[in-house]
Amino acid sequence: MSEFPSQNIPPELLEALLDNPHESQIVVDAEGIVRYISGSDEAFYQVSRKMAIGRHILELNPDSELTRVLETGRAEIGQLFRLGGKDRIIARIPLRDRNGNVVGAVAKLMFWNPEKVKELVRQVEVLQSRLDYYEKELQEAYRSRYSLQGVVGESAPMQEAKQVAMQAAASDLPVLIIGETGTGKGIFAHAIHQISARRERPLVRVNCAAIPTELFESELFGYEAGAFTGASAKGKPGKFELADKGAIFLDELGELPLPMQAKLLQVIQEREVERVGSSRTLKLDFRVIAATNRDIKTMLSRGEFRKDLYYRLNIFLLKTPPLRQIREDIPRLAYHFLSLIRNQSGPPLRIEPEAMGKLMAYNWPGNVRELQNVLERASSVAGNGPILEENLPMEIRNGERLNRTVDQELHPLKDEMAVAEKRAIQRALNLANGNRTEAARLLGIHRTGLYQKMRRHGLDAPPKL
Numbered sequence: 504m505s506e507f508p509s510q511n512i513p514p515e516l517l518e519a520l521l522d523n524p525h526e527s528q529i530v531v532d533a534e535g536i537v538r539y540i541s542g543s544d545e546a547f548y549q550v551s552r553k554m555a556i557g558r559h560i561l562e563l564n565p566d567s568e569l570t571r572v573l574e575t576g577r578a579e580i581g582q583l584f585r586l587g588g589k590d591r592i593i594a595r596i597p598l599r600d601r602n603g604n605v606v607g608a609v610a611k612l613m614f615w616n617p618e619k620v621k622e623l624v625r626q627v628e629v630l631q632s633r634l635d636y637y638e639k640e641l642q643e644a645y646r647s648r649y650s651l652q653g654v655v656g657e658s659a660p661m662q663e664a665k666q667v668a669m670q671a672a673a674s675d676l677p678v679l680i681i682g683e684t685g686t687g688k689g690i691f692a693h694a695i696h697q698i699s700a701r702r703e704r705p706l707v708r709v710n711c712a713a714i715p716t717e718l719f720e721s722e723l724f725g726y727e728a729g730a731f732t733g734a735s736a737k738g739k740p741g742k743f744e745l746a747d748k749g750a751i752f753l754d755e756l757g758e759l760p761l762p763m764q765a766k767l768l769q770v771i772q773e774r775e776v777e778r779v780g781s782s783r784t785l786k787l788d789f790r791v792i793a794a795t796n797r798d799i800k801t802m803l804s805r806g807e808f809r810k811d812l813y814y815r816l817n818i819f820l821l822k823t824p825p826l827r828q829i830r831e832d833i834p835r836l837a838y839h840f841l842s843l844i845r846n847q848s849g850p851p852l853r854i855e856p857e858a859m860g861k862l863m864a865y866n867w868p869g870n871v872r873e874l875q876n877v878l879e880r881a882s883s884v885a886g887n888g889p890i891l892e893e894n895l896p897m898e899i900r901n902g903e904r905l906n907r908t909v910d911q912e913l914h915p916l917k918d919e920m921a922v923a924e925k926r927a928i929q930r931a932l933n934l935a936n937g938n939r940t941e942a943a944r945l946l947g948i949h950r951t952g953l954y955q956k957m958r959r960h961g962l963d964a965p966p967k968l
């Protein structure tokens with residue numbers, strides 16, 4: 504006679520199941536008449552069981568919504584329910600016979616202590632708002648700092664570069680930016696992203712020269728919690744993941760060792776990454792912008808750069824001209840930087856014709872960045888007056904006649920040596936066409952040493968935020 508397991512349950516077990524101190528339930532029949540009420544409900548409704556059984560649920564609690572479940576036949580799980588001045592989480596479940604007719608309903612209080620649920624909800628809300636905050640911050644931090652208006656220069660090579668930038672911005676294809684140090688590769692990369700359709704999403708910069716081989720994968724692809732010793736307990740998204748829906752800026756691409764080039768190519772081709780320590784594949788949507796001051800063609804022929812990666816990235820090729828090839832832009836650039844320097848205070852600065860002549864004649868191995876640095880220094884020396892020839896550094900004032908002048912004027916040895924060092928570095932950079940590794944080799948010093956010295960001599964200031 505028994506298809507119902509309940510009929511095999513001994514009555515005392517069934518009673519204990521219904522009336523355990525951790526759950527509370529009230530059962531009504533199809534008419535809404537209370538047929539069962541657990542002990543804990545007695546306390547809530549402040550009625551004895553005896554008084555409750557056989558009465559309509561609305562008599563017990565005029566606000567009860569159990570009758571609705573009888574009408575709709577639909578379960579309502581996880582609703583908030585006020586009882587005895589306290590919020591409770593309740594499930595209202597219709598009970599059906601074997602033919603599917605609603606024969607009653609049960610109301611179960613799901614969480615004895617809804618304060619815990621509220622706490623959880625609160626925590627989730629806090630996390631959500633933090634997430635919103637960090638997403639905004641991240642976007643701000645990565646938001647492109649420039650647009651094409653900030654790229655100064657009207658000379659033919661600059662116009663050409665700007666035209667390529669506009670075309671690249673209108674498409675979603677990779678861009679390769681090649682040019683000597685300080686020629687504005689960074690500013691162009693940001694400008695392209697800024698006017699592209701992806702501008703609302705971050706442009707995430709990866710300095711390929713600065714990532715140690717052993718950290719390459721975790722930096723670029725991210726890692727899961729506990730993926731390796733020293734890994735953060737929470738795991739970390741990689742640069743590609745951060746660039747999802749935005750763009751990734753592979754700066755100093757030419758410095759990337761061959762094995763890493765292979766891995767990079769793979770991600771760019773497949774558009775998916777696996778975090779270190781995870782087997783889950785993340786599908787990503789990113790645009791690639793790469794930049795280098797290296798002579799990639801020579802690197803290709805020497806086997807130092809992968810041809811397949813080069814062809815993958817070299818869809819739009821943007822060449823930033825060295826400053827010595829766009830001398831006509833020097834006054835424009837100079838006044839642009841002066842206006843930036845003078846933005847906060849004082850009247851606009853002027854550059855005396857003799858000083859401008861020197862700026863136009865100089866060879867600028869550090870290119871636009873060097874011009875910017877020279878003007879910053881000169882304007883601080885000049886105070887509120889015009890920038891005079893004498894406010895310029897010695898190598899610019901003296902042009903090619905540097906040696907003779909040094910013979911005539913004698914400075915403290917420290918200064919003489921500094922000037923000689925700077926000049927040697929500039930010559931080396933010139934000879935190496937801006938290739939720092941090559942320049943360091945010519946000078947017989949280590950590349951990091953060269954970087955340090957360039958920084959000291961203002962040949963390699965980091966771009967301003």
Ligand SMILES: Nc1ncnc2c1ncn2[C@@H]1O[C@H](COP(=O)(O)OP(=O)(O)OP(=O)(O)O)[C@@H](O)[C@H]1O
Nearest residue numbers: 654655684685686687688689690796871872966967
């Ligand atoms: N055409 C330009 N108009 C205005 N500012 C420029 C221009 N070119 C360069 N700059 C400025 O010169 C500085 C150096 O530019 P940027 O950092 O883009 O050079 P880079 O080519 O990336 O150099 P590196 O190879 O050393 O990284 C930056 O402060 C940048 O804003």
Ligand SMILES: [Mg+2]
Nearest residue numbers: 688689754794
């Ligand atoms: Mg750069």
